[in-house]
Amino acid sequence: MQKELEQQRWRIFMIVSAGVFMATMDSSMLNVALPEIMKDFQSSLALTEWIVLIYLLTITGLLLFWGNLSDRICRGKIYSTGMLIFTFGSFFCAAAPEVHSLIFFRFTQALGASMMMACGPALIKSSFPASQIGRGLGLIGVATSLGLMSGPVISGILIRWVHWRFIFLVTVPVGLLFFLLGRRPLTQLCSQQHSHQKPKKDTIPFDTKGTVLWILSVTITLLLATHATVIGDGKGIMQSLVFQTGLILALVCWALLLIQEKRYKAPLLPLALFKKRFFLMAILSAHLSFAVLFSVLILIPFYLDKILHLSSDKIGYVMMAVPACVFIVSPIAGKIHDRTGAKVIATCGLFCCFLSLFFLTNLSVDSSPISVAVRLALLGFGQAMFLSPNSAAALSGVPHRKAGVTASLLATSRNFGMLLGTVFTGLIFTLYFSSFTGGLDMKDFTPEMASDFMMAMKRTFQYWMILALGGVFASWFRGGMVRADRD
Numbered sequence: 001m002q003k004e005l006e007q008q009r010w011r012i013f014m015i016v017s018a019g020v021f022m023a024t025m026d027s028s029m030l031n032v033a034l035p036e037i038m039k040d041f042q043s044s045l046a047l048t049e050w051i052v053l054i055y056l057l058t059i060t061g062l063l064l065f066w067g068n069l070s071d072r073i074c075r076g077k078i079y080s081t082g083m084l085i086f087t088f089g090s091f092f093c094a095a096a097p098e099v100h101s102l103i104f105f106r107f108t109q110a111l112g113a114s115m116m117m118a119c120g121p122a123l124i125k126s127s128f129p130a131s132q133i134g135r136g137l138g139l140i141g142v143a144t145s146l147g148l149m150s151g152p153v154i155s156g157i158l159i160r161w162v163h164w165r166f167i168f169l170v171t172v173p174v175g176l177l178f179f180l181l182g183r184r185p186l187t188q189l190c191s192q193q194h195s196h197q198k199p200k201k202d203t204i205p206f207d208t209k210g211t212v213l214w215i216l217s218v219t220i221t222l223l224l225a226t227h228a229t230v231i232g233d234g235k236g237i238m239q240s241l242v243f244q245t246g247l248i249l250a251l252v253c254w255a256l257l258l259i260q261e262k263r264y265k266a267p268l269l270p271l272a273l274f275k276k277r278f279f280l281m282a283i284l285s286a287h288l289s290f291a292v293l294f295s296v297l298i299l300i301p302f303y304l305d306k307i308l309h310l311s312s313d314k315i316g317y318v319m320m321a322v323p324a325c326v327f328i329v330s331p332i333a334g335k336i337h338d339r340t341g342a343k344v345i346a347t348c349g350l351f352c353c354f355l356s357l358f359f360l361t362n363l364s365v366d367s368s369p370i371s372v373a374v375r376l377a378l379l380g381f382g383q384a385m386f387l388s389p390n391s392a393a394a395l396s397g398v399p400h401r402k403a404g405v406t407a408s409l410l411a412t413s414r415n416f417g418m419l420l421g422t423v424f425t426g427l428i429f430t431l432y433f434s435s436f437t438g439g440l441d442m443k444d445f446t447p448e449m450a451s452d453f454m455m456a457m458k459r460t461f462q463y464w465m466i467l468a469l470g471g472v473f474a475s476w477f478r479g480g481m482v483r484a485d486r487d
Contacts, residue, residue, distance in 0.1 A: 015083075025151040028147065028152055033159055037164055048099065056222070056418075058107050059113055061218045064408050067406075068206070069206070071405055072206070075186075079120065082113070121395060206266075209264075282410070285346070288350075291417040292471065295424075296357070303363065318369050318372055325378075325381045326384040350468065357465045360375050365454060390475070433456040
């Protein structure tokens, strides 16, 4: 019996890992392919960006919905259905005749990806014993790193020798294979999940109003954030009528959402969870962690290109230092969490991210690519030390029947961090660079502006150092190890 449980546990782990691998590899492959797609479809940059933006908006808006729904019905069925939808979405992305249809099929992909992302960590919690949750999530970090590392390499080879459409076809056979392999073991988890649920007669109807308000609030907020630098048409953001109207609408939606969630007995957004310090600090520190990470991932490629004059392939090799370290360290960090809890190891990880930012502010026009890679490796080391212990701590502290919504909230906080890190890094850097160069933009960059670039990058990273330090304190004050495997 024990051997069968162990085999089922690792089958589920492989299926969840496959979904994570596909989603991260697809995302990292697409970033490399965007210039070719724009050229092929003769589309504008603003329209082409929606191929990425629709994916991010859809996942962020739907994670909480799927997380709540998965706590009510079988997580395994939602996950396997999501894998199938993602796979079909990939196939139709490859066959898209023009950019608008590609954007729609990217929405389909994101729909499936959100289902997998919302349920994946909860499936790990359901199948692994409490003492091994950190180990399981740490190994999931390995799959994430493999996807991030292999994506740009596979994409570059396919674009050079075949066509960009094949980057979507790569995930189709993988998705179909693991969908078929996963149907039985994932369905078997349903009975285990149902044993932790309330009887149907005691179940409160799903929070439909909260779901609509959540999606509206998130979508409007993300659209405002992603278009903040262009919405004012040179008049200043706060003076733009479009921005003011959108901001008022977003605030109204958030206010209505909070009112709805406070009144409803089974809210989509579980405000009661945020009253628990271990959970609030896990969400806050995860948000800051990914914002810091993406501030670096946005600026450093420009530094390597404009200042150090590296070729595209060499830039990719330097940037691989981050996922390579995550690949090595994540399993170790998960095992340490299972023995000691998240407080010390996760806090040390965020402090390493803070140190990485500090060392990045000391880069110069003469720094070597190796010295940059070492700084990025420290960032990857810190992220790996933080991520799986932080996720494991949040999941360990909630009962099984709330694992889905907890996992989806963690994923939502990370997505918000990615987006806001990208947006505000671009905004801060642009403002400083424009100030130092007399109103010029990066598109006007010349070698004579190298010192202005370096100063703007330094100032930007100094802002993020402050927020990274805030993440360190949030992680430290999370409290000790919490277990809530019974309900």
